[in-house]
Amino acid sequence: MLSVADLACERGERELFRNLAFELEKGQALLVRGGNGRGKTSLLRILSGLSSPTAGAVYWRGQPIEAVREQYGYDMAYIGHANAIKDDLTPLENLQFAAALRGRQFDSDQAVEALAQLGLSHCIELPARALSFGQRRRVALSGLMLAGALLWILDEPLTGLDIDGVAMVEKLIYSHIAAGGVAIMTTHQPLVLEGVIQISISVGG
Amino acid sequence: MLRFLITVVRRDVLLAVRRRGDWLTAQFFFVMVVSMFPLGVGPEPSMLRVIGPGVVWVSALLACLLSLGRLYADDFRDGSLEQMLLSPYPNSLLALGKALAHWIINGIPLLLIAPVLGIQFGLPAEALLILVLSLAIGTPILSLLGGIGAALTLGLRGGGVLITLLILPLYVPVLIFGAGAVEGAMSGTGSEAHLSLLGAFLVMSLLIAPWISSLALKVSVE
């Protein structure tokens, strides 16, 4: 589904990685490892199409992602360091706008369900301002359930989550992959995904 | 496509409504700057009538620049901008929607306040009408061109001052045609020529500015 050939990235004058290549099929997960400042986030941003690589290209279903930008926009969901949650909107409104901006159908019952599944049913009516960091992370992640995207690109999805939260997200990712989805993640915490084909790459020296 | 545009606009308007304080600040800035001029140059009615259109227009430029700094900045900080850029729709549509929202939030109130301020400067009724008309054509240009500056200075130190430096020179034609239209109405030389030139500039900005803003956003977010 997603393949990468000969990818290279520079930030400033520093070369982060070079000649990176891998291929992901349905039902596979990619775990990107590497220390701080090694280029994990840069790689994920390149894969999502937010930044361009110095060399090489990213292919989605055999096509460069710039050529299939529209389709890739529907098929891919990206969650970066920031949660993209607006303080002045409620979690439900946040999810609604997020879906509309990505051109996706929105069903509010389904959204309430998704929020409940990540343990947020009690704060659906509150403005996001009142939520803690971990709770906002959960709101952002619950958007994944509504997106219907085939490919998930998650930058440190477990940051700020408590033990319950980590377990819920693990289950979420697991069921996505089990259903034939693809996931790409970076994480410092150990992630348990039993029975899932995992590819690990490390970036940076 | 159209639904996406409407969503972008609706989202920004809703956020502005939820944060009324910030929005009111920009409008009061406009009123205050205009009211400072008579205190500076003296209350002579004939003098005020001459400088009135220019003062209102220059203040409109400044008020617009004041709010432009935050056009993309908030969304950039909390990560929503990345999500919007990844949407399946063209990014220039996003830039157009953002500029449109900025105009609805900041430009339209300006149109409503301007006649009151014009009265303070003793402008005749006909000139007031032209003032509103020129602002109605001119302020969307300010939002569109300003969007380019906001995108270029995204996340930079001192972005607020920088955007003024970058964009104010580009506002010169709007200021000249806008204030000129009102003066033309007052002196009897007519304001049609000014207004149609302003309209032409608006059409051009509509065609080019969203596209350049989208390129600038891509450069800044990368």
Place this chain on the structure above:
Amino acid sequence: MNWESWQAFWAMGGYGLYVWGSFGMTALCVAGEIWLLRRHRQRTLDTLRRLQRLNQQP
């Protein structure tokens, strides 16, 4: 030849201040730019060499 004496040349028919003010400022700008450029170059070279020496030390 336009000028009968050096004095006439400097006086510029009464426009001395303006003519020489313009030409002088231009000369000053050009000289200043060249000087700044040289200094910039020297400083850059110094900094880069220092960085290089720093990197060579293990």
Place this chain on the structure above:
Amino acid sequence: MNLYYYASPATFYPLAGKLIPWFAGLAVVLGAIGLYISFFIAPTDFQQGEGYRIIFIHVPAAWMSMFIYLVMAFWSAIGLAFNTRLSFLIARALAPTGAMFTFIALWTGAFWGKPMWGTWWVWDARLTSELILLFLYVGYMALQAAIDAPRRADRAGALLNLVGVINIPIIYFSVKWWNTLHQGSSVSLTGAPSMAMIMLWGMLVMALAAWMYTIAVSLARSRILILERERQTEWARAQLEGQA
């Protein structure tokens, strides 16, 4: 050997180094000829006296200030279209010189205006446009100075440059329009009553000298910028050691 060969910083750097003395020499020779024409060959103007000799700087400086902005926009467009880093650097290296010529045009305009119009500053169309051009240069340089990431600085500057160049004709037209409406001064610098052939020649030679000067200075400046950017590469290291 193709275009990309010269577009590579490693080949451009020594090439520029070799070219600078030639352009600098040409600038000096042409400047000397230009000064000779402007002071010793061009006759005294019967209306404006000796004061008109200021135009031998003012007009070439004004030409150069606009020309350099156009050249910058050309390189910016090339850089954005073909993704060549060198073109962004050339645009960047040109900006300070362009700003300098704009300033000279304003300064000499003021020094010409004082004896002719009796005031240092007149809001005539040419001077006002020059002033706005100076603002555009300042904005471009301020934007580049504020951005640390070189790739972003290059591209953001180039975009601003292009927006500026699209706007310049509109700005110029609007200022001219504004000026005629407000009955600006009827005397204009270039519209001097008897624009003798020799005056035109003087201005042309001076403009050529300014052009050569611009090339020499911007080549030197782009060399510094290249060295800063490429300091990690083999050739830049060798270069630095060779000159130590």
